[in-house]
Amino acid sequence: MSAKRIVWITGASSGIGAALAEEMARHGWQVAASGRDQERLEAVCARMPAAIHAFPLDVTDAAKCEATAADIVARLGPIDLAVFNAGVGSNFSVDRYDANDVFDRMRVNYGGAVNGIGAVLPAMLARGSGHIALTASVAGFRGLPGGGPYSASKAAMIALAESLKLDLTGRGVDVSVITPGFVRTPLTEKNRFPMPFIIDVDEAARRTRLGLEARRFEITFPRRLSYFLKLLQRLPYALYFPIIRRIAGL
Numbered sequence: 001m002s003a004k005r006i007v008w009i010t011g012a013s014s015g016i017g018a019a020l021a022e023e024m025a026r027h028g029w030q031v032a033a034s035g036r037d038q039e040r041l042e043a044v045c046a047r048m049p050a051a052i053h054a055f056p057l058d059v060t061d062a063a064k065c066e067a068t069a070a071d072i073v074a075r076l077g078p079i080d081l082a083v084f085n086a087g088v089g090s091n092f093s094v095d096r097y098d099a100n101d102v103f104d105r106m107r108v109n110y111g112g113a114v115n116g117i118g119a120v121l122p123a124m125l126a127r128g129s130g131h132i133a134l135t136a137s138v139a140g141f142r143g144l145p146g147g148g149p150y151s152a153s154k155a156a157m158i159a160l161a162e163s164l165k166l167d168l169t170g171r172g173v174d175v176s177v178i179t180p181g182f183v184r185t186p187l188t189e190k191n192r193f194p195m196p197f198i199i200d201v202d203e204a205a206r207r208t209r210l211g212l213e214a215r216r217f218e219i220t221f222p223r224r225l226s227y228f229l230k231l232l233q234r235l236p237y238a239l240y241f242p243i244i245r246r247i248a249g250l
């Protein structure tokens with residue numbers, strides 16, 4: 001990595017992305033911060049104006065992702081690390097099943113990361129260095145009740161990260177997948193169900209930065225929730241369904 005390290009973070013206008021932008025900036029990174037809401041984005045940049053720079057973007061627009069990556073390179077320099085973190089939650093009910101809504105989660109969460117990767121990977125491969133990180137979720141470990149569209153989009157991100165990690169072996173480009181449990185952000189503010197082991201956004205940002213700087217493939221926290229869900233992930237359906245029904249009170 002060059003002395004001036006450049007990180008591109010999508011979904012940086014709020015929550016985990018905003019906290020991560022500040023955390024990375026405080027540790028010497030130059031941050032290109034993306035999100036759709038220009039006003040909120042500018043407010044995040046104003047926290048450290050010399051280190052956090054606004055690059056407004058809707059991640060569902062592939063051409064705009066490419067143009068934004070080119071703009072970042074022109075204004076700041078080659079992107080060392082790209083964290084594709086933009087995401088939307090879901091309030092899913094089988095009684096109000098809406099295919100557009102299901103696809104919308106996929107378009108933003110998975111599609112946004114896919115577009116972002118397309119915008120940075122060719123240059124990283126050409127120079128033989130770089131690091132791509134996808135913010136998935138523990139909700140992607142298994143299908144969870146009430147969260148089908150969200151879980152599906154995050155499971156897709158985990159599978160994509162695993163494949164890229166293998167395909168990029170020996171090419172100088174690292175891959176990470178970030179799988180947070182519950183973090184206090186505007187996204188979880190709306191939840192009306194218990195959120196065990198929820199952590200503050202600054203703690204999530206700190207753990208994410210440490211994992212990224214160590215170039216770990218999997219960055220998962222809080223471990224108490226994550227490891228429990230990983231245990232459930234390994235169970236056969238005959239055990240998984242009754243256990244998760246009992247936990248969810250179904």
Ligand SMILES: NC(=O)c1ccc[n+]([C@@H]2O[C@H](COP(=O)([O-])OP(=O)(O)OC[C@H]3O[C@@H](n4cnc5c(N)ncnc54)[C@H](OP(=O)(O)O)[C@@H]3O)[C@@H](O)[C@H]2O)c1
Nearest residue numbers: 011013014015016035036037058059086087182183185187
């Ligand atoms: N909070 C949790 O407990 C938790 C747990 C696991 C995983 N995650 C994941 O962490 C990531 C951040 O979530 P958060 O909790 O920080 O939520 P948040 O506060 O709602 O932030 C979501 C961010 O995504 C951006 N975004 C949404 N749609 C976008 C689009 N089409 N184009 C560009 N940016 C877009 C939003 O910016 P604009 O509205 O300005 O576009 C915002 O900056 C998400 O991927 C989420 O799934 C969160």
